Amino acid sequence: MAWFLVPGVAISQEQGSSPPPDLAGRPYSIRAWVSVDPGARMGPATARDLVDDWLELARRFVGSSWQIELQDGEGPLRGRTPADLVEEAVAPRVDGAEKGWFLRIEPSGSGGGYTLVGREFDATTLQFGPLYRQPAPFPGDAPRSLFELSRRVFSPIAEIERTEGGVELLVQGASLPGPDPVGRVVVPGTVFRPYYVFLGPKNSVREIRSIPFTYLHVEDVNGPTARCEVVSGLRRPLPKQVAGRYRLVALGITPADVPTRFRFVAGEGDRQHPAAGYVLTARGIRDRVVTEVGTTDREGRVSLPPRFSDDLVVLRLMAGGVEPLREFPVLPGETAEEREVPVEPRPEAVALEFRLKALQDEVVDLIARRGVLEARLDSRASGQAWDEVKRLLDEYLRLTPRREFEDRLARLTEDARRDQAELGVPILTRTAQSELAEVRALVERYLDDEAYNAYLEAYRQSQQQAGAPDSSGSSNLVARSPSAPPAVAPRGGSQPANLPPESTAPDAPPPPAPGRGTGVPAPEPASKPKAQSGTSIPF
Template sequence: MLGLGGWFAVGDASGQDASASAEPAASAEIERRPYSIRVWFSVDPAARLGQGSTRALVDRWLTLAQRFVGSPWQIEIQPDEGPLRGRSPQQLEPELVGPLVDGVEKGWFLRVEPAPTGGGLTLVGREYDATVRQLGPLYRQPAPFPKDAARSLFELTRRVFAPVAEVVRSDPGAELRVQGAALPTPDRLGRVAEPGLVFRPYWIFLGPNETIREIRSIPFTYLHVDEVEGSLARCQIVSGLRQPLPKQVAGRYRLVALGLNPADVPTRFRFVSGEGDQQLPAAGYVLTARGLRDRVASEVGTTDREGRITLPPKFSDKLVMLRLLAAGVEPLREFPVLPGETPEEREIPVEPRPEAVALEFRLKALQDEIVDLIARRGVLEARLDARATGEAWDEVKRLLDEYEQLPPRRDFEERLARLSETAQLTQAERGVPILTRTAQAELAETRALIERYLDDEAYQAFLDAYQRSQAPDGSAVAPAASPLVRSTETTPPPAPASRAAGSSSTGQNAAPDSPPARPGTPSGAGGSVPF
């Protein structure tokens, strides 16, 4: 591999001496403090980029950095390949590069490689941040035109660069003081923080003499920048935890945040249930994804026999909410993620909740039976209406008898009540979640189907019309008890209208009997039904 050698003088994009001690800068306010960046650069021999071409590439890149970013980046070019000698940036480890970045805030490791297909080059790079001691993901940037490779290199370093901020307030949202945000930049491209940027918060626990005792990232928690006012960034806290940023934390600490830029790498998860020797892969569960402001989720895939699932590269360049579902209905885990944040596989524990899933399956089956009954009732009511209109009362009687053989409403009410009572008792005895939010929603939906669609108004109306047709004087006959009558008390149907006024009790001047009135469409029979 070919490095820059000793021919390139140490300097920075703004013309200042970046090799000076970082101690004076550390005393400045964070928003006015530039980033001291130490850069190692290497060239793959297969890229066929000579020493002169390499020097010209770096010179043009530094010119672009000065033109668009300016003072926020204090770049220090190293005279040798350093950790990139015999390695690619992908092979670097934090333990290897951490000591080399001592005295500065960031280390960049850049490399020129040949394009995998066709002509041109491929530029790769990653960043080590000394504040949180994290080595970022690997970024790749195509450079199809070698003469314009400096622009591709500048775009690569913009993606590699991760701003640092201090969290100054976290209730209800978060406010960040972003390092370098108050420094002037020649172009908007050089702004350190913009709306839409995503940060990950970290706890830095301090020991004696301000030494760092532990650095801990907050899992499943992100800070999404909604607004930038001066050097202050106001963020929405997006987390899968109930209290991701508690107000009371033991010990001395700093709460910082590191900016994230998604890389073109797959995002891998492994879902497991149980602990220790009892740990098992969560296989066969459905994973869905939606944007932060989207209500509808789309299915991503199903976990394999090892509980693994992978989001492809470039799945999304924004935060998404992932939800793991058992049987496609019961949420087991919901958490945010920035696809491409890291190539490492993340292991996520889940609680299967088999009892809750079984209850939801029974409720779904009960709903299917109700919808089927609604459809069968609708067919019979349509036929009854046609036969009553044609006064084919024998057919009406046959259809009424068929209607009576349908399952009555009270059967469904009793079955629903038994499911709910059994779930409550089991949940209290075993101490396991059964009546989850999803299960309660299914219970409410089933109850609503019964109350809205399984009334007997239509049946009673046709039965009353048939009985009037069979009475010698057309008067109403008290209906016999029917198993279809709902379990609750109902108001009896009104008596039929009396004959025309002025008729005598003997019927001498009475008008001829009118045919039995055809029942109107009851409220429960019209409108749309859920099938």
């Protein structure tokens, strides 16, 4: 769901009413119903003792924060399980309280003990919590298991106050003294979901809207105030320009042991169809390690297994493994309901990125081949094997020149811009532009011809000093420049058209006899390309 925004219009923020000054010191009014499945084989007296012991544990560890009102009878649970409850049957019975707890004792599937099931209904946001299950394998320890279930079921409520660096929460009941740390209402790491509660006449609730893909992650707690980090898939999840009178509240959530299910769809209206065959990845909100979760099936469905994570994760749906279609945070186990997520397929952008990946592979392969040739040239020049140097220079010259890659990049960019303007679809996306910049940087950084030109000059000097004719004139050896395409020797001639004229210097002295002298020193290239740290070159 979305909320009503008025872009470009400064609407005064009519935040219905300020939070009551005693909110942090106000306990939670909780109405609880407990039912027993006949298959559990628990008599009324045993059930009453279990509930009494549970209430005693709540008073001992939580204290006055929970004001539990145990209701007679099964109430809304008559003939139903907690999973079958609906708002229409629950809301009237919870009216006047802030929470409704619905707990049920069921037989254990393993044959011994019980399975305790429960969920909460929050009267402020009219939201059901997920369904929680707590094993109680030993009947004598069932009260402790029921207390642990109630801790998981409980969701604190808070008023949201915007700040410059994020948001702060004024949490109900956070100022009440707790007899034990396990009974604290809010602790660092607690996750909240924000809601807009729009108000009508006399502060009546007119509408309640959740903010999609938005969570508040508690970083620090100072008394009744909790400082939170806003984790959202929206650019402006908590805008101040919202029409109407409202309260901005947050509801705490605890993950349950249930799968988290999604269905991704593309298109709108009659053209809506499942987004099948896309890869879903996940990472932590502060972790850059990406894990592949699965691939959407033919219906666009994919799910996270139970207990996938106890904290927020960021999901990203990828097209072709290169183009992100949708990125949003989620708390696994937040709800067992399937959520539908719209996406916008970008086949043109994916096609462009695949071409860029192929071009990048060509560039990396060429860098590796040039590196091998330069290492051999260095070895042959150091050993004065100038015939081998000439052969290697000929092989180097036959490699794809830098100019060709620059032209291909320019054509890809121009074609993408034209198609994007004509089709009106995103092609030069952020990912595509990043790929373009990366390939361009590889070409500019590693495909210069300084090493080739340096070895070519060394070869020519060696021929002049040896008094031998410059055999480079009868070959394709020419100096290469990154700003111009390589010259090609004419087929019928003995020297390329743009080869500099041979030197007219006087004859060089004859070379020294073997073993008498050092011969021609091996010239070193002016600058030799090397793989540097911080690049994506795989060697």
